[in-house]
Amino acid sequence: MSNNVRSALVKAFNLSKYYRVSLSMFKKTLLKAVDNVNLTINEDEVLGLLGESGSGKTTLGKMLVALEEPTSGKILFNNEDLKEYVRKRRIDIQMVFQNPDTSLNPRMRVGEVLQEALEASNFNGDYSDEVERLLNDVGLDSTYKHYYPHQLSGGQKQRVAIARALAVKPKFLVADEIVSALDASVKMQILKLVIKLQKIYRFSMLFISHDLPTTVYVSDRISVMYSGKIVEEATKEELIKDPLHPYTRHLIASIPSLYSSLFNGKAQKLKDVSNELQATTPVGGCKLFSRCPYATEICKALEPPEVSVSKTHKVFCHMYVR
Amino acid sequence: MSLLQVKDLTASYVIGRHKVRVLDEVTFDLKPSEKMAVVGESGSGKSSLALILARLNNKALIVERGEVLYKGLNLLNLKESELTKFRGVDIAVILQNPSTALNPLYPIGDQISEALRAHGYSRNEAFREALKLLERVGLSEPAKAYRKYPHQLSGGQKQRVAIAIAIALKPKLLIADEPTSALDVSTQAQIIALLKKLVEEDGTSMIFITHDIGVAYDISDKILVMFNGNVVEVGLTKEVVKKPLHPYTKHLISSAILNPAENRLLEVTPENTRSNNGLKNKLVVGCPYVFRCPYKVEGLCNVSKPGNFLIDGRIVSCHLYGGRK
Ligand SMILES: Nc1ncnc2c1ncn2[C@@H]1O[C@H](COP(=O)(O)OP(=O)(O)OP(=O)(O)O)[C@@H](O)[C@H]1O
Ligand SMILES: Nc1ncnc2c1ncn2[C@@H]1O[C@H](COP(=O)(O)OP(=O)(O)OP(=O)(O)O)[C@@H](O)[C@H]1O
Ligand SMILES: [Mg+2]
Numbered sequence A: 001m002s003n004n005v006r007s008a009l010v011k012a013f014n015l016s017k018y019y020r021v022s023l024s025m026f027k028k029t030l031l032k033a034v035d036n037v038n039l040t041i042n043e044d045e046v047l048g049l050l051g052e053s054g055s056g057k058t059t060l061g062k063m064l065v066a067l068e069e070p071t072s073g074k075i076l077f078n079n080e081d082l083k084e085y086v087r088k089r090r091i092d093i094q095m096v097f098q099n100p101d102t103s104l105n106p107r108m109r110v111g112e113v114l115q116e117a118l119e120a121s122n123f124n125g126d127y128s129d130e131v132e133r134l135l136n137d138v139g140l141d142s143t144y145k146h147y148y149p150h151q152l153s154g155g156q157k158q159r160v161a162i163a164r165a166l167a168v169k170p171k172f173l174v175a176d177e178i179v180s181a182l183d184a185s186v187k188m189q190i191l192k193l194v195i196k197l198q199k200i201y202r203f204s205m206l207f208i209s210h211d212l213p214t215t216v217y218v219s220d221r222i223s224v225m226y227s228g229k230i231v232e233e234a235t236k237e238e239l240i241k242d243p244l245h246p247y248t249r250h251l252i253a254s255i256p257s258l259y260s261s262l263f264n265g266k267a268q269k270l271k272d273v274s275n276e277l278q279a280t281t282p283v284g285g286c287k288l289f290s291r292c293p294y295a296t297e298i299c300k301a302l303e304p305p306e307v308s309v310s311k312t313h314k315v316f317c318h319m320y321v322r
Numbered sequence B: 001m002s003l004l005q006v007k008d009l010t011a012s013y014v015i016g017r018h019k020v021r022v023l024d025e026v027t028f029d030l031k032p033s034e035k036m037a038v039v040g041e042s043g044s045g046k047s048s049l050a051l052i053l054a055r056l057n058n059k060a061l062i063v064e065r066g067e068v069l070y071k072g073l074n075l076l077n078l079k080e081s082e083l084t085k086f087r088g089v090d091i092a093v094i095l096q097n098p099s100t101a102l103n104p105l106y107p108i109g110d111q112i113s114e115a116l117r118a119h120g121y122s123r124n125e126a127f128r129e130a131l132k133l134l135e136r137v138g139l140s141e142p143a144k145a146y147r148k149y150p151h152q153l154s155g156g157q158k159q160r161v162a163i164a165i166a167i168a169l170k171p172k173l174l175i176a177d178e179p180t181s182a183l184d185v186s187t188q189a190q191i192i193a194l195l196k197k198l199v200e201e202d203g204t205s206m207i208f209i210t211h212d213i214g215v216a217y218d219i220s221d222k223i224l225v226m227f228n229g230n231v232v233e234v235g236l237t238k239e240v241v242k243k244p245l246h247p248y249t250k251h252l253i254s255s256a257i258l259n260p261a262e263n264r265l266l267e268v269t270p271e272n273t274r275s276n277n278g279l280k281n282k283l284v285v286g287c288p289y290v291f292r293c294p295y296k297v298e299g300l301c302n303v304s305k306p307g308n309f310l311i312d313g314r315i316v317s318c319h320l321y322g323g324r325k
């Protein structure tokens, strides 16, 4: 893994997505699902995107594969405007979702699903051979091409969804919580599979998850997201050795102790405000203000700036400004 | 003295004219204030076990053999009318989805009061006790929370209310089936800490079902590992995690833990993964794990079911340990 020779494949500048949501019959408000995010994913790189439920991970992922229109900001793919690129070569950019039940057509057999994907790409060979090879890639016997989705277990369906995404040899894959619904042993099989396939085909991947150990396992670099904003970004090694943002340390404190030995002593719980019926966040200041044990007046008033700790490690927090 | 003794519990689902075995001679016991985790993969029968222990199983899930002794009394022989005496007072249940425990049409406080009034509290006593309970499960401003409807709460807050209802009558045994699996990591950590604190304060025994060995490790004293309806290993949690004996337990634990030295996972104890991809193997004779076991002995493991061997205070059901009975 030599970071510096890789070139950028996906670049997002000041990316935002706002939703208008109603608070009551008359009151409406703007929900900032993704708020002014900058992000780069290099060629042949896995970027982990970590954050709690509602932090904006799926929304960000969908914008990067052009399934969702940004409210503002710009996305470049291969140095070209993403929308322009998609118009020419949609199949280079794929996304796999958490729940394979909703993404696989219940009336199509596994073989038909994969053949349809191959037909959409400019594949010219024997379809039947290629379908078998794809199934084999994801660890399924060729007899599974005759099965309908309801005849498969959750893990098997997820394998088919991955095979379909990879059938077209994408350059970029967004994997959105692809193992969250699976139990431990099936989860491991799928993770190993994804890592192996990434090493073979060398696509870039955004790996979305709320599970820290899983993200560490799969990713080269990790971005931590909270409430629509990236709060810390680092290589996997830096994040393990020196997690800086209070929210990152809170995530570490939240994982079962059996898995957290890796992050020796870097855990720090945030104030638990989930029991408060109405949590308050200051306008303009740091979104973590009411939960952070280190918060000061400046955190309430000003948005945290970007602080670079190393070439590859940055954190958005007033505490680290010098 | 045991609070709960389960002996040879064998149960099946009735599907049309067929029966499908779901629990096979499940045996364990639980002492007062003991916290036991039940772990195993999806479909291994954990929820079915919980349903039978709480006598919440419907007609499709039938007990074929065995006993569930609560303070020596076989719960399986009790009539529905006799069971109501036990519910809430002796045995209480928390399920994965808190919404199923809550009625969407009533304020949550009234639902807690109602549980108390059904067991002899006056209106006023029930109201005061409900406020105390809301505070105990960590909802600030209990008086305000009392009037909220379930849809006005987050998933974590709803699970707190479900816990308040379950512990309202200070049950002797709490059965929790994946109470945190639907929650996000940080909420999960809070709920686990809360449950642990509450049962320790009240001296309640707990059976905590989870598929996450890390969660089991933080919450339990004792662990029971299930595979395909069978108990394969029972022992003290710390010891089992440190030195698993059954090949399935070895696989389960090694596939969950990161290796600090390499930032990588430990080498996973292998399994025969081919049969993993197939449909569930239901077998009549032999060891339940034989299709996936890397250590299987032909002519032994596929023909006879291993007995329960006692090794260093641990129960292991595997032929590898057969010599040391
Ligand atoms: N179409 C929409 N309309 C209104 N609000 C939306 C819409 N989609 C998402 N949101 C809101 O935007 C925020 C971010 O949602 P998003 O699904 O991106 O989060 P996430 O990090 O993927 O969460 P999870 O881990 O639960 O999947 C949430 O508050 C969500 O309710
Ligand atoms: N109503 C039912 N009718 C027939 N079979 C059932 C029924 N409910 C469950 N089963 C089967 O019984 C077995 C055990 O199911 P159970 O729900 O107890 O597993 P579990 O260990 O709780 O799994 P999970 O971790 O997915 O919750 C599974 O093979 C399941 O398919
Ligand atoms: Mg999402």
Ligand SMILES: [Mg+2]
Pocket (backbone or CB within 6 Å): B046, B047, B048, B178
């Ligand atoms: Mg279950």
